[in-house]
Amino acid sequence: QKEVEQNSGPLSVPEGAIASLNCTYSDRGSQSFFWYRQYSGKSPELIMFIYSNGDKEDGRFTAQLNKASQYVSLLIRDSQPSDSATYLCASQTGANNLFFGTGTRLTVIP
Amino acid sequence: KAGVTQTPRYLIKTRGQQVTLSCSPISGHRSVSWYQQTPGQGLQFLFEYFSETQRNKGNFPGRFSGRQFSNSRSEMNVSTLELGDSALYLCASGTSFSYEQYFGPGTRLTVT
Numbered sequence A: 001q002k003e004v005e006q007n008s009g010p011l012s013v014p015e016g017a018i019a020s021l022n023c024t025y026s027d028r029g030s031q032s033f034f035w036y037r038q039y040s041g042k043s044p045e046l047i048m049f050i051y052s053n054g055d056k057e058d059g060r061f062t063a064q065l066n067k068a069s070q071y072v073s074l075l076i077r078d079s080q081p082s083d084s085a086t087y088l089c090a091s092q093t094g095a096n097n098l099f100f101g102t103g104t105r106l107t108v109i110p
Numbered sequence B: 001k002a003g004v005t006q007t008p009r010y011l012i013k014t015r016g017q018q019v020t021l022s023c024s025p026i027s028g029h030r031s032v033s034w035y036q037q038t039p040g041q042g043l044q045f046l047f048e049y050f051s052e053t054q055r056n057k058g059n060f061p062g063r064f065s066g067r068q069f070s071n072s073r074s075e076m077n078v079s080t081l082e083l084g085d086s087a088l089y090l091c092a093s094g095t096s097f098s099y100e101q102y103f104g105p106g107t108r109l110t111v112t
Helices: none
Strands: A004-006 A011-014 A019-025 A032-038 A045-050 A054-058 A061-066 A071-076 A085-092 A098-100 A104-109 B005-007 B010-013 B019-024 B031-038 B042-050 B053-057 B064-068 B074-078 B087-094 B107-111
Touching: A004 A085, A011 A019, A019 A032, A019 A085, A019 A104, A032 A061, A032 A071, A045 A054, A045 A061, A045 A071, A071 A085, A085 B042, A098 B042, B005 B087, B010 B019, B019 B087, B019 B107, B031 B074, B042 B064, B053 B064, B074 B087
Parallel strands: A011 A104, B010 B107
Antiparallel strands: A004 A019, A019 A071, A032 A045, A032 A085, A054 A061, A061 A071, A085 A098, A085 A104, B005 B019, B019 B074, B031 B042, B031 B087, B042 B053, B064 B074, B087 B107
16 A cells, blocks of 8 residues: 555646645654645645644645545645646655655646 | 756666766755656655765665765765666755755656
């Protein structure tokens, strides 16, 4: 079983809609969770991180963490074509290394 | 503040050769982690260095090694290259106070 699981998609949403990206993790000792965005041919870019149960909002992005269900999600409100990318979920446990999911490809349709 | 830099950006090597990749972290960052990204396996952790010491290591063979210098710059070495080593190699830097990591542009290694 992989440490972090994501639906590979692709996920398509119309411009202006809410995109919902989901991630589950297997290690209950995981402490911190990160969402990275990766455009084709580019390196991952950190967009959100969350340590505590609940919601964390940053502009159009909201990260949600439910440690009891071992579930992390990212909501993108008012989706734009420029949001089209692969979104990577990562967990951190103890030592300073990240376990990444395989990513969800998001396409925002104008 | 300048971001993470990696050199070279592209590299073509032949099976059996060795290669050294370089990473300069964000100024003030003392942690450098290395990852391999392939279409089939995604992003996989290689190792992490902090203050010139390897703190953590992933499940890669001993052909993959690294080091960190006193100025926090890091190098990664792969010996006896195999075709399967073709990948994007990413380094990420971080502080000692949090777990956020910031990636460099990567080195695209092709082994023929």
